[in-house]
Amino acid sequence: MPLPVPTVPEGVDPAWLPDEAFRPLGTRRVLVRGSGPLVETVHGEVAAACARFGGRVERDASPEPYDLLLELTGDDGGEAFTCERRAGLTTVTATGAPGLLYGLFHVVRRGPAAFAEDHGLQCHRPGLALRMLDHWDNVAVHPVMGQVERGYAGGSLFWDDGRARGDLARIRAYARLLAACGINAVSVNNVNVHAVEARLLTDRIDEVAALADAFRPYGVRTHLSVTFAAPMVLGGLPTADPLDASVRAWWAAAAERVYAAVPDFGGFVVKADSEGQPGPFGYGRSHADGANALAAALAPHGGTVCWRAFVYDHRQDWRDRTTDRARAAHDQFAPLDGEFADNVLLQVKHGPMDFQVREPVSPVLGALPRTRLAVEVQATQEYTGQQRHVCWLGPMWSEALRFGHEGPAGPVVGQRASALVAVANTGDDPFWTGHPLAQANLYTVGRLGWQPDAEPAELLDEWLALTFPAAPRRLADGLRAVLSGSWRTYEKYTAPLGVGFMVQPGHHYGPNVDGYEYSPWGTYHFADRDGVGVDRSAATGTGYAAQYPEPWARVYESLDTCPDELLLFFHHVPYGHVLRDGRTVIQHLYDTRFEGVAEAAEAAEVWASLAPLVDGARHRRVAERYEEQLRGAREWCDQVNSYFLRKSGVPDERGRRIY
Amino acid sequence: MPLPVPTVPEGVDPAWLPDEAFRPLGTRRVLVRGSGPLVETVHGEVAAACARFGGRVERDASPEPYDLLLELTGDDGGEAFTCERRAGLTTVTATGAPGLLYGLFHVVRRGPAAFAEDHGLQCHRPGLALRMLDHWDNVAVHPVMGQVERGYAGGSLFWDDGRARGDLARIRAYARLLAACGINAVSVNNVNVHAVEARLLTDRIDEVAALADAFRPYGVRTHLSVTFAAPMVLGGLPTADPLDASVRAWWAAAAERVYAAVPDFGGFVVKADSEGQPGPFGYGRSHADGANALAAALAPHGGTVCWRAFVYDHRQDWRDRTTDRARAAHDQFAPLDGEFADNVLLQVKHGPMDFQVREPVSPVLGALPRTRLAVEVQATQEYTGQQRHVCWLGPMWSEALRFGHEGPAGPVVGQRASALVAVANTGDDPFWTGHPLAQANLYTVGRLGWQPDAEPAELLDEWLALTFPAAPRRLADGLRAVLSGSWRTYEKYTAPLGVGFMVQPGHHYGPNVDGYEYSPWGTYHFADRDGVGVDRSAATGTGYAAQYPEPWARVYESLDTCPDELLLFFHHVPYGHVLRDGRTVIQHLYDTRFEGVAEAAEAAEVWASLAPLVDGARHRRVAERYEEQLRGAREWCDQVNSYFLRKSGVPDERGRRIY
Known part of the structure; x- marks a missing residue:
């Protein structure tokens, strides 16, 4: 059965998925082949578009000629797809169901061009395997940081004053938007894990499971930020020492329970020994020890630990000019290369400081060749105008992701990293991102995760074409003028x-x-x-x-x-x-x-x-x-x-x- | 019936009224003459001291000789008293009951000296008629300012998270402390009157009445901070225009109800057109219009409006060097001289800015000869170390109060002002003031209100002798050393x-x-x-x-x-x-x-x-x-x-x- 397409609630902006963007697809004859939940999602998308615009969709076989074939040919779970157009037939095939979903949105993105000139077989595969949004959302309103830490788009999509919002219709629409730009994972709570939020891991896991159910049909896996002190705070143990057997057993049992509730749970995000959060230093252990303890608990279930490298002395004496915060992550983590478990991602901010409008690329990204890395960027505009200023960050992120591209060593990120993580800029605002034009940042970050060497200007054009599908030339030119140089203006x-x-x-x-x-x-x-x-x-x-x-x-x-x-x-x-x-x-x-x-x-x-x-x-x-x-x-x-x-x-x- | 002496609750510091301070009095034979509630307070004090230290008290007549006569000879309600010592008898007389109470504490303060050498008749009368503490206490916890705005001594003595604390035993002990240093009025809520606090004036007046009952036996009258917008906020009127008849009627009716609950209510404190508070400017009226409207409502009942002169542009453009906040109060209020009703006190900060460690004396204090003035000082150490730093402000306040003393015009304050108002530095802290040595500020401000030209060093010595009655020379010298220069050090x-x-x-x-x-x-x-x-x-x-x-x-x-x-x-x-x-x-x-x-x-x-x-x-x-x-x-x-x-x-x- 095709999955009904989630629609944005009344009054909420459709962002880059207005109905009109589906017209080229919806006027065609389409054949969808394959089975499994994500194929039903694809089928539902095509069926809705065809119903609206007069096209036709068949499943598995078609009595008549068709314009587009969307075919799942395997079950490897992969995200890659191929696309070709020959003799008037556009064919998208994938060996994994997520690939078929991304292939569908590829067709939508291309618009009429997807059904124009013939072209040979193109292989599309994501440049970075994990493309995640970290929501710094608090469950309970924090006295200083509020419902969303560094949030500039209203309240949280997930939480409201201590409770789950329960507005799953909006989450389903959100999942669809994310899939359409390439995001495949979300972390649903703040990396600063306070008392209430800690419990999402245990007795409140059902609330996480409800979110995961809403994200799943669009290939988005759900992650949780957890506190390193969870074995003490939640488990009542006297220690959180990562080498302590009871601690490791506690994490293993906790992971077991999480996967019972969320079978495709993505894993943990951890901010440890950072700005007051607990961590392995408290027990004389290294960050590898800390990350590996949690990774061991997740490994049997296929989960990942995103371990943040944002570790520095936040109680520095300004009189001391020898200490340099920019050095801290490299000093801490470079010596640990090779010590992290395979299912640990070391999550490194793109610059050495903290999401400033201009920073060099973090040297950590080139310093751990035997470690899996995630590059962290900030879609939420903490230091770049807080979604009251237009600041399209595509060019900045692109510079970071392509850093060294033309140098002898090749792009730092492209060679080393396997994930792009963005701090989310979304909330319950009707425009999702407070500033309507800040939607372009969210779209761009997803697409850059898929294709880190993309030309940002082309991604901006994609976003424009999708968001304003009927835009006259003057509007498109105006929007481009307003957005493309906005980062350098800022x-x-x-x-x-x-x-x-x-x-x-x-x-x-x-x-x-x-x-x-x-x-x-x-x-x-x-x-x-x-x-x-x-x-x-x-x-x-x-x-x-x-x-x-x-x-x-x-x-x-x-x-x-x-x-x-x-x-x-x-x-x-x-x-x-x-x-x-x-x-x-x-x-x-x-x-x-x-x-x-x-x-x-x-x-x-x-x-x-x-x-x-x-x-x-x-x-x-x-x-x-x-x-x-x-x-x-x-x-x-x-x-x-x-x-x-x-x-x-x-x-x-x-x-x-x-x- | 003598009023039982309120004792400080278990664990709370007796401040400048430890039992030992009453030993010289409590070992004497005392006669108390007169009638009325405050005489019962005096009687209770003497009785308690004598019970503890072996002295004796008689009422109205004594069969035997006595050492001290405390006599109320009239009912004019005045605060003055006379004191003389002749032939081994110390005599304190007053024509008003409050005077007898102050005479009693005068005797306590003098200690053994009160019963030593003879001296002729001394007249004591307060230099400033109103000596008030303004508590910037919020009823509901303010999201930014907390329970007490600029409070550094724990919570409020009066309010706790939206409700009256109901701890009247502590209020009674507090009233006693205040009377002993000369304070005769308190305002029990913040000058920034938020929604919950506004209602103290109307449906929550009973909570104010309960406080007034606790303060009354020690001659302390209770005042309220009110919002100028009360007729709208509480009365549902479409305006708060001070010249509107319905507004004036509303205030009159509100005052009527207040006095029904609190017959000796002191009056209103108003921060209008200041830092976002509503005021008469909103209706094109002057501050005299505004103050007089409230004063008219209070006049039939003997109440006073303390109208703050802290009016300035708090949205100034830093680029504009022609605007000067220091000028603002004079610019606003000097032209209004002579326009304020008799029961208005214009409450003027001692300096033109905001309680800095060093400011010139406000020129407003010399600019309105036909206006009654209150000098406002800040006992709470907002800008002077927040009761984490020792900063005894006696010398600073004394400089302000004696400003011009030796000049041709005479002391600015002594000639013009009739009130000293201090922002309170007290809270529910066991030491009352957070920093135990900050008690000296509260004591000094009360005593300076009574005697604005007092030598602050002598007041410090008084405080030392009362607070540490058994102090050896080394302790007294040490305390003096620590406190006396602390303002200049800061x-x-x-x-x-x-x-x-x-x-x-x-x-x-x-x-x-x-x-x-x-x-x-x-x-x-x-x-x-x-x-x-x-x-x-x-x-x-x-x-x-x-x-x-x-x-x-x-x-x-x-x-x-x-x-x-x-x-x-x-x-x-x-x-x-x-x-x-x-x-x-x-x-x-x-x-x-x-x-x-x-x-x-x-x-x-x-x-x-x-x-x-x-x-x-x-x-x-x-x-x-x-x-x-x-x-x-x-x-x-x-x-x-x-x-x-x-x-x-x-x-x-x-x-x-x-x-």
């Missing part, structure tokens, strides 16, 4: 030249140049009256640059070769230091602040001009957010400029107003 | 030369030099690479200095005459500006930071040396807080020094470590 009006932070502490929205300068968080810029930046060279600084393999260590080490956009991340330079374009650092700083504001204003005008072409609710929402973005951009510009004018005493060459 | 390691703020935004604890520099709150220091400070002169600055009468306007206007400790409040000067002691501003800044830390460390050592002389719990509590004070003092020192070294580039002459 970078221009916020912290300059890779130095990062300069945000309001705590909530991280808006500027505060010295906000973290004398804090224990290890995020400093060291601006004084003469210059600014962090010396991370090996020769005179913290030595962070030497954590990279060549040629990168050499490139970053030297002022002559370090890319300008990362200059202040790696070097402390005088304000008069001359950049490659001939401008001084201070003049560049002034210029780019003003440019960023001008670009944001220009984008807002483009958006305003699109009003007749976009539905009212969406246009208003975006227009409101542009107002705030412009206010915020000016605030960033003025504060950063004033701060550096006051400190450097160097006037703007062009005499613009600095307060 | 000033030394925090923000320099009157510039203020430089605190962490929000909670206001600990340093953050630029914390409020680019904020909307109007609190800036304008430090750049060349200099620091706010130009408030009339010639080149905001003109604030001209709000003072002569000679002060002239004194503050000129760099040559402006007192150094207020230099940066009134002037922006280069770091090389030379102070009266020959040091430059920057060197003074470095020196005083280091001195402040050294003085705090020295005080901690003195306290440590007192361990054998102080009870264990009290010594431990203070010692723990000294640890935090030292850490905090070093943090202040290092952050402020680093900030200014980075900005000025001027090294410390003495080569000390600046990070």
